[in-house]
Amino acid sequence: MTRLTPTAAQTVGPFYSYGLLTKEDCVVAGPTALGRHIKLVGKLINRDGNLCRDALIEIWQADAAGLYNGRDADADPAVKGFGRTLTDENGSFEFQTVLPGACPGSGNSWQAPHFAVGLFAGGLTRRVVTRIYTPDSPELEEDEVLTQLGKEAAKTLIGRWVSENTLEFDIRLAGEGATAFLQD
Amino acid sequence: MDNDRIFEPFEDGLVQPPYRSEKYASTGRMAPDNVHPIAPRTATELSGPIFARSADEDRNLVSGKGGQAIGSLMRLKVRVLDEDARPQPGSFIEIWQANAAGKYQHPQDQRDAPIDPNFRSWGRGVVDANGEIDFITIRPGAYPVPNSGGWWRPPHIHLSAYGSTFLSHIITQLYFPGDPLNEIDGIFQGIPDPVARERLVLKPDADSGIPEAALGFRFDLVLRGRSQTPLEN
Numbered sequence: 001m002t003r004l005t006p007t008a009a010q011t012v013g014p015f016y017s018y019g020l021l022t023k024e025d026c027v028v029a030g031p032t033a034l035g036r037h038i039k040l041v042g043k044l045i046n047r048d049g050n051l052c053r054d055a056l057i058e059i060w061q062a063d064a065a066g067l068y069n070g071r072d073a074d075a076d077p078a079v080k081g082f083g084r085t086l087t088d089e090n091g092s093f094e095f096q097t098v099l100p101g102a103c104p105g106s107g108n109s110w111q112a113p114h115f116a117v118g119l120f121a122g123g124l125t126r127r128v129v130t131r132i133y134t135p136d137s138p139e140l141e142e143d144e145v146l147t148q149l150g151k152e153a154a155k156t157l158i159g160r161w162v163s164e165n166t167l168e169f170d171i172r173l174a175g176e177g178a179t180a181f182l183q184d
Numbered sequence: 185m186d187n188d189r190i191f192e193p194f195e196d197g198l199v200q201p202p203y204r205s206e207k208y209a210s211t212g213r214m215a216p217d218n219v220h221p222i223a224p225r226t227a228t229e230l231s232g233p234i235f236a237r238s239a240d241e242d243r244n245l246v247s248g249k250g251g252q253a254i255g256s257l258m259r260l261k262v263r264v265l266d267e268d269a270r271p272q273p274g275s276f277i278e279i280w281q282a283n284a285a286g287k288y289q290h291p292q293d294q295r296d297a298p299i300d301p302n303f304r305s306w307g308r309g310v311v312d313a314n315g316e317i318d319f320i321t322i323r324p325g326a327y328p329v330p331n332s333g334g335w336w337r338p339p340h341i342h343l344s345a346y347g348s349t350f351l352s353h354i355i356t357q358l359y360f361p362g363d364p365l366n367e368i369d370g371i372f373q374g375i376p377d378p379v380a381r382e383r384l385v386l387k388p389d390a391d392s393g394i395p396e397a398a399l400g401f402r403f404d405l406v407l408r409g410r411s412q413t414p415l416e417n
């Protein structure tokens with residue numbers, strides 16, 4: 001079997017998106033989607049503690065039943081599952097979506113509800129990935145990614161509810177309180 | 185799902201650029217501290233968004249209202265494969281680039297260089313049944329990196345590709361063969377393996393061009409992961 005080496009990544013650079021990104025790209029789930037409609041908000045912070053503008057943030061998630069669009073036949077058609085946006089001049093991002101459901105992990109285990117996050121920015125040579133979890137999911141204890149990370153690192157992947165329907169998660173690239181990232 | 189498949193060993197070696205690079209100063213402020221040796225390959229990473237087809241004119245960057253964009257016209261043919269060399273129809277490709285003067289049509293590009301009203305700085309489209317897509321564009325110009333002490337980026341085309349999974353999304357840059365600036369570019373040279381660098385260089389190809397109108401260039405893109413379709417006999 002031929003085994004090809006994947007193409008090397010390069011930075012997204014400072015000039016992404018003029019014409020490529022639309023306002024709707026940050027809408028992950030439409031108004032008719034089943035489940036709890038939420039906003040996922042946060043900021044991107046670099047090693048110097050500065051807020052980073054014009055970074056491309058993308059998320060991929062399951063629907064409220066834990067099913068993935070394009071993979072699971074019964075997935076909610078109103079949940080695209082995918083969203084992307086640029087951080088604004090304050091380094092902030094915002095997605096409109098629904099809370100994902102738990103989805104199967106390996107064996108009989110469950111993964112706690114989570115958003116996969118991909119991050120691209122000037123000064124980042126390649127994609128950086130992590131996950132965002134919610135603080136109140138019963139499956140957090142058995143989630144394999146969190147277990148593998150260990151308690152301290154796992155804590156940095158838990159968002160916080162700042163209002164009934166707004167989940168906040170700041171991404172700290174480095175320094176004090178840095179977010180744990182996964183190999184991409 | 186197998187337990188030993190959920191966490192794959194990390195085996196990028198010298199193929200992918202490290203997060204930190206002395207030649208690319210802003211990586212010092214952006215490089216992540218805590219990248220854990222864990223690469224989940226669950227339902228999450230092995231599924232991904234499906235993109236709608238876009239209009240044919242979305243692959244033509246050079247036909248403005250007032251005529252053709254200025255510069256050396258070229259047709260870029262991209263072939264998209266997975267790690268098993270299977271074509272990846274349905275992949276979604278986006279490109280963006282500077283114009284022939286090295287100027288981006290973007291509010292953050294503050295340099296005093298001319299905008300070309302007939303050049304559109306982006307293209308996008310879905311890969312066809314053979315795993316191919318083509319764009320009509322111009323060869324972009326080099327441009328200086330602000331506050332860098334004289335660093336000019338070599339001519340390059342930015343490319344983003346979404347394959348069938350979240351895992352497979354890549355953003356990269358395509359370079360032109362033989363450009364002297366390639367040798368001293370902090371971003372291109374950030375890839376340690378010279379063979380991996382060479383794979384980001386476009387291949388001139390007469391059959392991909394348009395006779396007496398556009399140069400032809402080819403690019404083979406290999407996305408991470410393997411398509412799920414079973415092997416044929």
Ligand SMILES: [Fe+3]
Binds near residue numbers: 337
């Ligand atoms: Fe560029």
